[in-house]
Amino acid sequence: MSLVVGVDIGNSTTEACAADVGADGEVTYLSAALGRTTGVKGTVANVPGVVEVVVRALKAAGRDPAGVRAVLVNEATPVISGLAMETITETVITESTMIGHNPDTPGGVGLGVGTTVAFADLPDRAPGDAVICVAGADADFEDVAAGINAAVTRGVRVTGAVVQADDATLIANRLREPVPVVDEVTLVHRVPLGMPAAVEVAEQGRTIRTLSNSYGIATVFGLDPEQTRMIAPVARALVGNRSAVVVRTPSGDVTGRRIPAGILTLIGERTKRSVEVDAGAKEIMETWRRVRPLADADGEPGTHVGGMLARVRDTMADLTAMPRDAVRIQDVLAVDTFVPQRVTGGLAGEFALENAVALAAMVRTSRGPMELLADRLREALGTDVLIGGVEADMALLGALTTPGTAKPMAILDLGGGSTDAAVTDEGADEGAQVRSVHLAGAGDLVTSLIDSELGLDDTDLAEEIKKFPLAKAESFFHIRMEDGTVRFFDEALPAEAFARVVVLTDAGMRPIRTGHGVERIRQVRRSAKQRVFVTNALRALEQVAPGGDIRRIGFVVVLGGAALDFEIPDMIAEAVSEFGIVSGTGNVRGSEGPRNAVATGLVAGHASAHAASTAVRCG
Numbered sequence: 277m278s279l280v281v282g283v284d285i286g287n288s289t290t291e292a293c294a295a296d297v298g299a300d301g302e303v304t305y306l307s308a309a310l311g312r313t314t315g316v317k318g319t320v321a322n323v324p325g326v327v328e329v330v331v332r333a334l335k336a337a338g339r340d341p342a343g344v345r346a347v348l349v350n351e352a353t354p355v356i357s358g359l360a361m362e363t364i365t366e367t368v369i370t371e372s373t374m375i376g377h378n379p380d381t382p383g384g385v386g387l388g389v390g391t392t393v394a395f396a397d398l399p400d401r402a403p404g405d406a407v408i409c410v411a412g413a414d415a416d417f418e419d420v421a422a423g424i425n426a427a428v429t430r431g432v433r434v435t436g437a438v439v440q441a442d443d444a445t446l447i448a449n450r451l452r453e454p455v456p457v458v459d460e461v462t463l464v465h466r467v468p469l470g471m472p473a474a475v476e477v478a479e480q481g482r483t484i485r486t487l488s489n490s491y492g493i494a495t496v497f498g499l500d501p502e503q504t505r506m507i508a509p510v511a512r513a514l515v516g517n518r519s520a521v522v523v524r525t526p527s528g529d530v531t532g533r534r535i536p537a538g539i540l541t542l543i544g545e546r547t548k549r550s551v552e553v554d555a556g557a558k559e560i561m562e563t564w565r566r567v568r569p570l571a572d573a574d575g576e577p578g579t580h581v582g583g584m585l586a587r588v589r590d591t592m593a594d595l596t597a598m599p600r601d602a603v604r605i606q607d608v609l610a611v612d613t614f615v616p617q618r619v620t621g622g623l624a625g626e627f628a629l630e631n632a633v634a635l636a637a638m639v640r641t642s643r644g645p646m647e648l649l650a651d652r653l654r655e656a657l658g659t660d661v662l663i664g665g666v667e668a669d670m671a672l673l674g675a676l677t678t679p680g681t682a683k684p685m686a687i688l689d690l691g692g693g694s695t696d697a698a699v700t701d702e703g704a705d706e707g708a709q710v711r712s713v714h715l716a717g718a719g720d721l722v723t724s725l726i727d728s729e730l731g732l733d734d735t736d737l738a739e740e741i742k743k744f745p746l747a748k749a750e751s752f753f754h755i756r757m758e759d760g761t762v763r764f765f766d767e768a769l770p771a772e773a774f775a776r777v778v779v780l781t782d783a784g785m786r787p788i789r790t791g792h793g794v795e796r797i798r799q800v801r802r803s804a805k806q807r808v809f810v811t812n813a814l815r816a817l818e819q820v821a822p823g824g825d826i827r828r829i830g831f832v833v834v835l836g837g838a839a840l841d842f843e844i845p846d847m848i849a850e851a852v853s854e855f856g857i858v859s860g861t862g863n864v865r866g867s868e869g870p871r872n873a874v875a876t877g878l879v880a881g882h883a884s885a886h887a888a889s890t891a892v893r894c895g
């Protein structure tokens with residue numbers, strides 16, 4: 277009997293499996309442990325994380341670390357995923373300034389058109405002038421209301437107001453002739469004065485109609501078709517707001533520089549093709565299909581994609597002390613997305629949803645860094661450290677410990693940075709043909725899509741939205757779950773959850789502070805999972821399938837952290853059922869669920885190799 281520990285160093289998680297291996301190759305599994313991977317996978321920074329899980333697994337098994345014969349690590353060649361959101365449309369406003377936002381309480385209702393005038397200058401305006409009054413936070417709401425009333429009495433047509441403080445209702449309620457008032461305009465001092473402008477406020481529960489429509493703006497300002505074309509992005513950015521202001525400024529006042537998305541060149545082992553990133557994900561992945569297997573990829577310098585691939589290469593070169601041009605990109609995944617972008621020329625932090633392409637790129641380097649890591653582990657652990665086989669192959673061996681599975685079989689390992697697949701035929705262990713792939717894009721990409729599409733700028737919250745269902749706190753004592761059912765509570769819910777969308781985490785309810793409704797968040801969450809995992813599952817299985825025919829794969833076992841997700845395994849099962857494939861979540865060793873497959877496989881692989889060599893020696 278010899279005590280061994282299999283260790284799987286993943287992008288996110290380091291997992292261990294302790295076991296006794298007999299001379300005949302018989303394995304007695306003792307324990308499992310897992311922890312966060314320290315540093316980038318496959319680099320010496322992993323040492324503390326590995327030491328910790330090894331110690332914990334041995335402790336759980338009640339074994340003395342001094343008795344360990346060998347620690348088996350996966351061939352964790354460093355893999356990093358880069359992510360670039362390439363904006364492929366862009367809102368740049370050159371001939372107007374706009375404010376479009378959803379202050380909690382705009383005042384008045386309707387549309388007002390006139391020339392912008394500072395509140396202090398209102399007394400100077402002549403009777404008959406149509407004006408929009410602009411007031412900073414220094415003006416008190418009572419003074420503003422009184423000033424507007426006085427101007428109106430003199431015959432000045434004050435048709436609307438723009439104010440900095442949160443005062444709109446207070447002002448509107450004091451006006452003799454109500455007009456729309458937009459408040460909470462942070463950059464009110466940048467509203468151009470003496471320019472034609474329009475102010476619109478919708479009734480409660482509605483959205484603006486005129487300023488969110490290009491022809492509405494054209495009508496208000498008397499624009500010709502060319503000018504209307506220029507103003508179209510303004511209308512687009514204002515859709516869905518309860519209030520808005522558009523100010524016409526002389527052309528060229530606000531300009532923006534546009535960085536192109538750029539051209540991505542995919543270099544295959546046999547052929548090479550280029551594709552414009554702004555053609556979208558579908559076109560990029562079609563191009564990938566035509567050149568695969570990928571040997572490297574390049575981005576046009578001076579563009580978004582060029583910058584992204586350069587960053588990936590630099591990071592990798594730094595981490596592994598490899599020359600920059602020895603770094604190769606071995607896979608890319610493009611996903612269509614949209615990003616809320618700050619609108620150039622907006623004055624209240626306005627965002628417009630821009631189409632974008634997210635690219636995950638994966639780099640694979642040589643075995644060098646791995647050997648360095650193994651050396652360091654030998655020193656730290658004081659035992660022999662053996663580098664085991666390819667990760668996906670090991671995952672397959674581990675998955676075969678799932679009760680009810682048999683060869684031929686395929687696995688999908690859904691991790692944090694990569695989606696791996698392997699397939700084996702019926703052959704005995706040593707003779708079995710295993711084919712595997714390692715693809716860019718997995719759980720972390722889903723999290724970043726959720727983060728950016730919902731404009732959260734909070735990865736932890738995005739991660740929770742990914743993992744847990746949503747609900748809306750409809751009263752202090754009940755929530756409506758995303759599936760429509762209602763759950764009641766005996767104790768009052770926390771005040772900050774009231775009337776908000778919440779995510780029901782392990783640790784309790786967490787309010788999501790955005791204007792998005794349950795349906796919207798759910799749709800973004802599910803579609804991000806589809807775009808990454810369903811796409812990658814099919815892409816991976818297609819590459820490992822016998823003869824490239826996915827229908828020849830009968831059974832798929834889904835593994836990895838993302839296999840714990842409450843909807844991803846179902847989405848994959850549904851997508852592959854079209855090809856007659858049965859897919860289910862693994863239960864490694866009958867106890868570990870979809871976790872620990874690679875660590876277990878390392879032990880199983882070591883045991884059978886060991887038995888084979890013993891048999892040779894005996895025979």
Ligand code: ADP
Nearest residue numbers: 286287288289691692719720836837838840841
């Ligand atoms: P790796 O092998 O790359 O280290 P893992 O197999 O640990 O990765 O998987 C990590 C991914 O699994 C992360 O994206 C994480 O968000 C996701 N994940 C972990 N637990 C859950 C869960 N309970 N539900 C959904 N996703 C999960």
Ligand code: MG
Nearest residue numbers: 286689691836
């Ligand atoms: Mg993994």
